[in-house]
Amino acid sequence: MTEPFEVPGSDPDIMVEDQLQEPRQFKVLLHNDDYTSMDFVVEVLMNVFGKSESESFAIMMSVHEKGIGLCGIYTAEVAETKVQLVHQMARARSFPLRCSMEEV
Numbered sequence: 001m002t003e004p005f006e007v008p009g010s011d012p013d014i015m016v017e018d019q020l021q022e023p024r025q026f027k028v029l030l031h032n033d034d035y036t037s038m039d040f041v042v043e044v045l046m047n048v049f050g051k052s053e054s055e056s057f058a059i060m061m062s063v064h065e066k067g068i069g070l071c072g073i074y075t076a077e078v079a080e081t082k083v084q085l086v087h088q089m090a091r092a093r094s095f096p097l098r099c100s101m102e103e104v
Contacts, residue, residue, distance in 0.1 A: 030098070033098065044086055
């Protein structure tokens with residue numbers, strides 16, 4: 001909850017409420033393809049997203065079976081960085097793994 005405050009140089013009878021907004025949140029998603037190995041997807045999930053091996057395996061299976069898997073929810077800057085890291089890792093290993101972000 002925010003507290004009302006006086007704006008310097010304004011009428012003291014007029015109170016302004018300080019409004020802080022939460023930063024926008026973005027889902028980071030991995031997309032299935034027919035070439036990227038399951039082991040590599042698990043590796044990405046563990047290294048980029050800090051998931052445990054069992055969490056990584058569950059997300060990888062979602063990607064494999066449903067075509068998409070949720071890696072996490074982050075602020076815009078963090079989400080963008082994670083998407084870039086996934087694409088860099090995939091390119092370095094010659095995999096076409098696709099990662100995207102969408103606003104929650």
